[in-house]
Amino acid sequence: MSRAGRGLRLRLATLAGSLAQWASRAAGRGSGTSIRGRLIMKVDPGALGKLLTGRRTVLVSGTNGKTTTTHFLGAALSQWSQRQAPPPGVVTNADGANLHHGLASALSAAPKAQFAALETDERVVPDAIRLGHPEVVVMLNFSRDQLDRNHEIKRLARDWRDALVEAVEAGPVVVANVNEPLIVWAAQSARKVVWVDTESVWTADAVLCPECGTVLSRTEPGEAGDGGEGGEGGDWSCSDCGLAQPEASWLVRGTAIVGPEGDRWEADLGVPGRFNIANAACALAGAVEMGLAAEPALVAMRSVRAPAGRFAVTEIAGVSARLILAKNPAGWAESLPLAASEPIVLAVSSEAADGRDISWLWDVDYEQLAGRPVIAAGPRAWDLSVRLAHAEVDHRCIPDLAAALAAAGPASPDQPVDVVCTYTCFQSLRRIGGLS
């Protein structure tokens, strides 16, 4: 097909998508962004590549932290763009719709934006690299999640690695987390890698060397002993093939981010948790690779408060609630310590988007909640209740989400009830709370 023909097809696809979105909205079926994307991809299967072509794109992927990291990058790029004359414009999929059609939907709505910051599902990364020639890809972490669908996380890493090998010199700069052996193994093949030491301490999903299958050796956290700059995460290496944690140019040290020139900034973010400092460090490294100055980029990132509803405070059943998302054992390990209210509500589900198998509850350290009042909620509340009983955590089991919140009250917006929940429960609570 001619170049003009290709452009026409995309225009038709976008028109069809826009009409479908309008109809969906008019019928009161939500924002319509999903149907818009699906229709665009149906009318023009090549739409994603065309929509990405000609833009300066940064992709963000990994099991945990994609949405927040993308919001950080979106904020940094948008504030920078607004200071340019004329502003080049930034498009992002802030809602977290991160499959092919989600990306197409977001991009098609902003055809003129020269920059794109896109959260990308782990399975879509190879296609996005092949079709979209991104300038930067931020690789955060790999941990077990939805094992009923992703049986082997190594396979995802292999696909990323292959896509980078295939792209060779036209490939992206990769920003990668050195604390994750699978990420390092996948990123290694890129033409340029910017390594970030995020001090992450979750090691349970990276026991074997991704290269040769040998059990990895690890130094204990804090053992590194190079005058206090050694990360808390501990270093890893393979005694057999020699794969080892690379030296990082960006560092997370406590609540600070240290840049390649030794500049040190307090993160001072608008979202809580150590893992978000790690996400911000990766976003900042990505922003600098896109050509932004670090300091104003970090200032912009501090304005991110409730990315796609995470940490948002809303009213549910007359009770103020702060919503904290935790999708898998690594996520719960980071999120559970943030919950401070009395009581805490924990809500779990096992829909397709959560993973159908809820056995992972037994890999989460609920024992840390002993002595604190807890309410177990959500469609799989009884699984959680039995888990809590074995952790000897006193609790009430109230499966219905609104009833659980009502029982947890009263609470005011300045002292909300903390609700730590899986994805489907999180989305249900956002709807009940009028956030989506």
Place this chain on the structure above:
Amino acid sequence: MSAPVHVVVVYQSLLGIYGDQGNAAVLRRRLQWRGVDCTVTFAEPGVPLPDDAQIYLLGGGEDGAQVAAVRELLADGGLHRAVDRGAAVLAVCAGYQIMGRSFTVGHDDRTVDGLGLLDVTTTRAQTRAVGEILTQWEGHDGDEAWLTGFENHGGRTVLGPTAAPLARVVHGVGNCGDGTEGAVAGSVIGTYPHGPVLVRNPALADHVLRLGTGLDLEPLDVPGLAELRAERLAAVRAS
């Protein structure tokens, strides 16, 4: 007072990605709540496996982890010694497969020798078995005979003459689509379901405890468990 019952979780780091360490938590609590002391050891590769325990637990993991676990366990020898003197073993999913004669791994379906502690052989299935599974425990009846769990495996496991099936499949796939699930030989039990399986099936948990310790165990009421079992049985029957 007698020595605590000793339960060993074999290589949690390799065979622990599906929550199967919950089986150890259940055994420990079901003893403690009856006034019996219990120690759980998480044994890892590179350190001698304790060979004096009454119960050994293995869980699910990826292909590469299975190969590493077999290599370590054969070199160590502790698990074989424990089985020889009659210790109980509950091996789930990938752990079940490595207890057998052989299993296959990787993109090229390479055959790997197993530990040879169960007379079963596992090859790659054409489609992966993923979903809730309900079986009927051989030789048991009433509510306790219903075994509920979640299976997620790409293996077809065929039983040899010296292994007996643990259960008959009512819903789900089990060993290889022949209606059998799991395998039993002496004090060794292999089974596919996670859940973890001993959480959802307290009678099976007490059976493993009796196998390993010979203790006479009184009935035990765990809050929420009846509701969980009723809900899981209803869910699988409605699907």
